[in-house]
Amino acid sequence: MLQACLNGGRTRDFHPAVPYTAAELAKDAAAAVAAGASELHIHPRSSSGAESLDPNDTAEAILAIRHNVPGTPIGLSTHWRIPPGGTARQGQIERWQVLPDYVSVNLIEEDAPDVISLILGKGIGVEAGLWSISDAERFVTLPDARKCLRVLIEINEQDIDEGLAAATGIISVLARAKFRLPILMHGDEASVWPMFREAMARGYDSRVGLEDGNLLPSGKKAAGNADIVGAAVLLARAY
Template structure:
């Protein structure tokens, strides 16, 4: 059970005053998040113009690793980033400063190909599952156990009961498929804190940060990523049921 910090994601610059988009801001927030208790980092590298970019992985990972030595760092490979299958693959082939792992969305057409490419590069895989269909596709892959972790993320479902039902459906598929990989469960916006608590209850890992939401458990807007991480770590450290 760990708390991963997801410090920026695909959020626009006006989402929060301290959303880290430049490398120096990501470095600052990464260090502060680790100091607040984050065991890992999930980053969406950005180009100089602020847009997400897989070509920015080398510089971003290198800079963060210098201030957070020993901390596992992951990145997204979302299809929307390069918006082209071959550009996505070519950007990954060009990586020289490798992340420890990369998330791959099983809802995307090229997921199996990206997973194979990441294995060839020696990069771990977070298999991102957002639906029961994603889970079924994942367990159908011949080498589905060759991943770092399963990532259950329901970003597009804001009704808590429906989100929980989908998560339970995904977990049922994983159990049927005899998947024994670690699980990280997280919510988005309205479901963030219920899912942090659910992850703790079920002894899964979770993640928190401005990628997933900007509010603290009491409904106030967090000052920064470190404040969100500290709140999640407090929940994970609590001795109450």
């Protein structure tokens, strides 16, 4: 499975094609799916362009995307920094009426167990975001861990050897705990394409898009999300 991460917290200083509005997200989603993406990960924005978990903002983005690419699973971030930030963001999630298919929850965040429980209680899938071995060790002890949709191995290290070591350590923790959840592995900026190749070699799912980086495997700046997804599809064929 190839997931397209369309915007994250990126601004147009990072890339002029970063989508903000619901209409922009929907247009980019259609292009990414046409290029080969099978799932979408988005960060809805408020009218000011800031990341948002407000029920109106999330609903507008989800409905616009579903209109353009019906049946394509849509995931949202629940990152700690998204306004109103910290544990206060749980109140906005509780008020969601138009629901995504899944969300990502980072185990590095102090309220991760509570957010996972809240999300599962609403019938939404959970991607458990593991950035480190300690995240993995925390995750496997949670009562709700085996109810999650998948494990999301997120490699933020920019040194490739360090990133591969972190990924291997996380995988080892999951193996010792006899976890059988699907795994999606991805990198960030310098590690995007090395981690994509590693995911393909291991038979894992992966993701690419402007949230994670703006370059193609060649090092050339991508035209946008569909360009990145298309490059990933071509690269995946080698595996």
